[in-house]
Amino acid sequence: MLILVLAVLALSLAVLALLLAVVGLRRQGRRRGVGGPDALPEDVHGLRQEVAALRAETRDALRHFAVVRYDAFGDMGGHLSWSLALLDDSGHGVVLTSIHGRSEARTYAKSIAGWTCEQQLSPEEDEAIEHARRSVPTAR
The missing domain is CATH 1.20.5 (Single alpha-helices involved in coiled-coils or other helix-helix interfaces)
Incomplete structure (x- = not known):
């Protein structure tokens, strides 16, 4: 006990x-x-x-990009021509385009500011810029 x-x-x-x-x-x-x-x-x-x-x-890094491939000429296939948009968060950067033909290829660069360009853009360049614009991440 x-x-x-x-x-x-x-x-x-x-x-x-x-x-x-x-x-x-x-x-x-x-x-x-x-x-x-x-x-x-x-x-x-x-x-x-x-x-x-x-x-x-x-924000200033070229981290938003998009590539659009296409046939620039009706008699050529393979989508050898392309437009590449390289942009930062504010839409500043460059769009590069390479047009491939049978005997030559030409490359162009156009400056982009605020998602627009002072020069006339091709439909493929506009499309590349729009795809890059949609890739901008939302704020957290």
């Missing part, structure tokens, strides 16, 4: 110690701000700033 009383007493003390430990950890967490909106470690804030800087840098 004495052993049973001692066992119950030891178990009660263990439960009490566990409760005190949990309460202490919660108080310590509150003092540190764990769980609050500003509770992120400083390195996370630094990483967020770096990601924002990288996103700003890539």
